[in-house]
Amino acid sequence: EPEVTQTPSHQVTQMGQEVILRCVPISNHLYFYWYRQILGQKVEFLVSFYNNEISEKSEIFDDQFSVERPDGSNFTLKIRSTKLEDSAMYFCASTAQQLATNEKLFFGSGTQLSVL
Amino acid sequence: EDQVTQSPEALRLQEGESSSLNCSYTVSGLRGLFWYRQDPGKGPEFLFTLYSAGEEKEKERLKATLTKKESFLHITAPKPEDSATYLCAVQGGSEKLVFGKGTKLTVNP
Numbered sequence: 177e178p179e180v181t182q183t184p185s186h187q188v189t190q191m192g193q194e195v196i197l198r199c200v201p202i203s204n205h206l207y208f209y210w211y212r213q214i215l216g217q218k219v220e221f222l223v224s225f226y227n228n229e230i231s232e233k234s235e236i237f238d239d240q241f242s243v244e245r246p247d248g249s250n251f252t253l254k255i256r257s258t259k260l261e262d263s264a265m266y267f268c269a270s271t272a273q274q275l276a277t278n279e280k281l282f283f284g285s286g287t288q289l290s291v292l
Numbered sequence: 293e294d295q296v297t298q299s300p301e302a303l304r305l306q307e308g309e310s311s312s313l314n315c316s317y318t319v320s321g322l323r324g325l326f327w328y329r330q331d332p333g334k335g336p337e338f339l340f341t342l343y344s345a346g347e348e349k350e351k352e353r354l355k356a357t358l359t360k361k362e363s364f365l366h367i368t369a370p371k372p373e374d375s376a377t378y379l380c381a382v383q384g385g386s387e388k389l390v391f392g393k394g395t396k397l398t399v400n401p
Contacts, residue, residue, distance in 0.1 A: 180335075209387075219336065219379065221388035232387040267335050274387075281326070281389065283335035 178202045180284035188290045197253045197287045199268030208251045209269040258291045294319040294384045296392035304398045313365040313395045315380030328379040370399045
């Protein structure tokens with residue numbers, strides 16, 4: 177079965193540094209998402225992206241966060257100035273069509289971000 | 293605000309001992325209820341989507357059912373490889389999924 181690929185699997189950074197998390201969604205998919213999971217807590221929605229623009233974002237997704245689809249295959253999440261509380265597992269996800277049209281939302285294996 | 297509560301938080305079963313996991317939800321206009329399996333250090337793996345009360349879906353030893361207030365994931369004759377955290381999520385009137393904290397299932401041989 178096709179997979180969503182995320183790199184790196186682990187990222188360690190110093191507080192205040194910029195990080196870019198990378199994702200390669202499934203090739204024919206059009207809708208892209210970032211979620212995160214702080215250790216021991218729920219998986220939380222960050223942002224959805226379609227047609228080269230953000231379609232929805234959560235309160236967590238403030239001005240420090242941005243997303244981009246720089247080419248036809250990659251989807252990135254940038255955190256401009258990392259904080260300790262940004263430490264979490266970040267998941268990329270994608271679907272071919274809008275959810276609630278009998279679509280599966282496929283998740284990648286995640287990037288574990290540790291901010292020191 | 294959409295909310296999902298899963299119970300129990302953890303469940304230990306012997307191999308072959310069937311049981312059910314519960315997902316209670318409140319949502320404005322349910323567009324879909326999702327079940328995922330998550331192994332340690334991995335991303336959620338899609339299992340089922342249910343759309344309306346009364347709907348049921350099956351996959352191997354798993355069967356998911358849906359009512360207007362809750363969903364159940366029934367596990368029949370589980371095996372050790374079914375050990376994982378099972379996540380429930382709902383989609384209401386937006387693009388996002390709202391997840392519960394999950395039920396950690398351990399199946400002992």
